Amino acid sequence: MAFSQTKPNSNWTLAFNVNFPPSSESIEDINFANEKPECKFELKGKVMLKYSFCLQNDSIASLFQFKNNKYEFQENMIYQPYLWHFDGELLISNFKIIDFNHDGNEDLLCWINSNINGNRWTILFMNDQRQQKLVRLYNTADQTDIWDYPQYHNETKIISTEFYGSAFGTSGESSYKLKDDFTIIPLQKHFQDRTTNNIVDYNYVGKNGKWKLKSKVKIKP
Numbered sequence: 001m002a003f004s005q006t007k008p009n010s011n012w013t014l015a016f017n018v019n020f021p022p023s024s025e026s027i028e029d030i031n032f033a034n035e036k037p038e039c040k041f042e043l044k045g046k047v048m049l050k051y052s053f054c055l056q057n058d059s060i061a062s063l064f065q066f067k068n069n070k071y072e073f074q075e076n077m078i079y080q081p082y083l084w085h086f087d088g089e090l091l092i093s094n095f096k097i098i099d100f101n102h103d104g105n106e107d108l109l110c111w112i113n114s115n116i117n118g119n120r121w122t123i124l125f126m127n128d129q130r131q132q133k134l135v136r137l138y139n140t141a142d143q144t145d146i147w148d149y150p151q152y153h154n155e156t157k158i159i160s161t162e163f164y165g166s167a168f169g170t171s172g173e174s175s176y177k178l179k180d181d182f183t184i185i186p187l188q189k190h191f192q193d194r195t196t197n198n199i200v201d202y203n204y205v206g207k208n209g210k211w212k213l214k215s216k217v218k219i220k221p
Contacts, residue, residue, distance in 0.1 A: 012097035014039045015090040027081045045105030079112040102154045117164045120149040141186035
């Protein structure tokens with residue numbers, strides 16, 4: 001099977017081969033009992049890594065690594081096919097190959113869900129050349145592997161995140177230092193709660209790998 005990668009905006013976007021595309025052009029109408037759409041791809045780096053994604057259904061994708069002359073199962077990932085679309089027999093995803101931390105080794109960024117406010121909830125697989133495999137970047141401060149629209153700033157080695165809510169919802173921004181071993185140090189966090197009669201601003205600083213509340217301010221609407 002050919003490697004299924006397209007290249008918009010200088011980043012590789014993964015595209016899955018679908019033998020029997022549904023006439024509705026909806027991923028939900030793929031007959032997953034008869035076929036599991038697959039995408040094989042390569043990640044450039046000091047040592048090239050070969051991987052494959054296989055869609056088990058419209059919410060679970062299985063990741064396989066090519067080693068010992070075969071593709072071996074690594075892990076499953078939950079996703080939602082938000083804004084995925086067909087181009088003939090190719091299903092264009094929101095999974096991208098990108099050198100996220102600018103270290104010369106290509107990583108895998110998976111935009112797994114969104115909402116009406118345009119949030120991009122993302123899972124990051126970092127290219128760990130020590131282990132010669134992809135590893136999930138885990139946010140130990142917030143106890144999650146899902147990042148809120150992560151952006152990397154190479155000059156400071158800081159990851160910034162942000163999420164948006166409605167006028168009566170919540171929003172926030174956070175920053176983290178990315179270490180060479182793919183662990184993080186929490187730096188600053190701002191969270192605003194607009195779900196009650198008063199708007200409440202929370203500000204945190206990172207301390208010993210956790211968030212410590214610095215200030216809490218109520219703002220009258």
